[in-house]
Structure formats: C-alpha cells, structure tokens
Amino acid sequence: MVQASRRQFLQVGAAAGFAVAGVKSFSAAAVASPGPTARRIYTSVKWGMIAGDAPALDKFRLCREIGLDGMELVSPVDGFTVEEAVAASRATGMPVHGVVDMKHWEVRLSDPAAEVRDQGAAILDQAVRDARALGGDSVLLVPGKIGDTAETHDDVWSRSIAGIRRVLPTASKLGVRILIEPVWNGFCETPELLRDYLDEINHPWVGCYFDLGNMIKFSSAETWIKRLGSRIVKLDVKDWSPARGFCKIGDGAVDWPAVREALEAIDFTGWCTAEVEGGGRAELADVTARMHRVLGLPAPG
16 A cells, blocks of 8 residues: 555645654754745644643633644543533634544553453544544554563554554544653664654554654654655654753754755645643643744734
8 A cells, every 4th residue: 555645634634524963052053944844734723732621612702812733632531521522612713623542551552462452442442433523634653662561673563553453444434543752661762763654554544653752862853754754644742851850842952944844855844833831821832832943833812
C-alpha cells in the first residue's frame, strides 16, 4: 500500500465531514514573518492544561478568547460528556480536532499479557469512536514502553503493530487517524526507526503526532521533521534543553527558525497543540502567545 500524503488525508477527511543547541532565551531570533505554512497552522492546548473544574462550555470559550483555533480532548472522556463537548463546540465555533488515548501508558498494547493487550486494543477502539463522536479526526497513541517493564524494543514493535491493526477497520470506517507520538519510552529513539515503524504498518489511517520538544534529546527537531516528512500529521509544541529540562516555549534548545524551515520543506499544514504547564487565563494566554511567536504565526486575538 502506498504511504498516503498529508494532503490526500486532509482531502479524505474533508469529504468525510471533518473539518540540540545551547540554552537560549526567548528573543526575536525565534520569531519570523508568517510564511505559507504558518498561515495553514492551527493551534490548541491539551485539555489537562486548562485549570479548574469549570463546565466544558466555559473552557471552550476561554480557549477561543485567548486566540486558539480549536480543542484537543481526552478519551475516556473526563470532566465533560460527549454531548456537553459537542454543544460547547457548536456554541463557540471551536472544533475538536482529536483526542488523546489517556490509558496507553497503563494498559499498553505492548504488555506481555495477552489479556492486557486485548484491553488496550479495546480502549484504543473506543478512543477512535470518541474522537468521531466529538467531531475529531485523530487519536494520539504511545504504543508501549521499554525500561522498567518486561517489554523489549522488538516486543513493542510487533505487539503494538498487531494491536493497532485490530483497530484499523474502525478507524478507516469512521475517518479517524491513529497517530503515534514519540516520547521518552525507550522506543524508536531515532527518526529512521520511527519512519520504519510507521512504514511497516503502512496504512493511510496511521501517522505520526510529532512532539517538537520531546525528541531533541536524541537529535534536532528539524532532523526528525525532515526524515519523517509527510508521515507527520500533527504536532505537539514544547521546549526542552539539557540544562533546564522541559521549560516555557521559546526558552529551551529547540531551534525554532530551523523548525519553521523544516515544516515549510515538508509542506506541513495542520494542528499544533501545546503540551506544557498550563493554568488559568493568564498562563494559557502566555502559552498561546509563545506558541504563535515560535511558529511564526500572527499574534493571537
């Protein structure tokens, strides 16, 4: 099967009705005039970054007011019902672009126990259904974990692929893409390995949810972007450096001008979601402003 391009995927989704360098301080060097790709980037934050127990409608309104374009929610749903989230989306005009499978760490597709892997596949299947019910087109998935578990790299590779393939009929039918996020889980810590993993699955409804801050521990974000190319469907936005660890966007070691250039080179267009420490209105507005600056987007608002 030929690897589908992002543009082909977006066309299919529309038809289905879906809509390491040294530490540096945030400065004008990280900012550029909006380019062609920047004008086709849409921003959101992780649901768990929005502090408090306000109703879903209030959280949707807050995100709209600080200049975000849409929402990413969670599965299993938490702090809202599907009906409440859909109503909030309609009332605010804030689309839900996807969900995060919140059980992928504790109920892993790579677990040594077959019954746990079965449960993980069922949870992923429900996350796909939740995404579709909420109006989203993706599920973020971490496929397994190596280190303090009994899973080897080969185990995570083969077992997670088997589990993902069990859910692909649902994903294909509902028009929801399963997107693999590279994290510090001991798995696919080079862009070539992640590329080969995705290519072995070789399915148009599986791609990459690339985190711009996570993987610069291993090689630069722009290297990952160029090697993965059109396999990248969505982006998580954060910053990291050896000295500061995870820090505010723009204050770490991510080379943002190089990232923007790499995104232009692969013709990226789509959702970018902040995954950093959140809070109330002031904190989220700062995150949003920083994300817009480093991505070369017009100021929010």
